[in-house]
Amino acid sequence: MPGNRSSGKPPTLEQLTALLAAYRASRETIAGMLAAYRRIVAEPDPPAVYPCDIVERAENDREASLVQEEKKLRYRGIEPEAELDWYDEQLRDAQETEGRRLERWVDSLSAEELAALNHQAAAAPGRDLRGEVINARDCLGETSGTPPTS
Secondary structure (H helix, E strand, O other), X not given: OHHHHHHOOXXXXXXXXXXXXXXXXXXXXXXXXXXXXXXHHOOOOOOOOOHHHHHHHHHHHHHHHHHHHHHHHHXXXXXXXXXXXXXXXXXXXXXXXXXXXXXXXXXXXXXXHHHHHHHHHHHOOOOOHHHHHHHHHHHHOOOOOOOOOO
């Protein structure tokens, strides 16, 4: 390895492996040294040619990490959620907000007020608010309990 030291270059992979074998390094030490070696000899990305290049690289890295996450989820048997477009997302948010508002209103009623509303609903056909809240809760996939605070 003297040739490498005088030239300023890191040792080759073969030289490093031979050194680790000569010192009878453990598997953990070998794995750590090889990982460090790969980081040291890895070539950095070339400098950005134009300012937008930095943003494009960041977007590409983010997309690559999202693809990796999706692969991990699929490997675990978890299907990724379908992405909603802007309009569908706004619609879903509005429905969730309305459902939470109705749920808070019904839960804020006293027992007497709830009984009076149920009596009114039984006497005249109209809205069954408790049923609507339960249906909304089922549609949103939430369990019954205290309403979330927003």
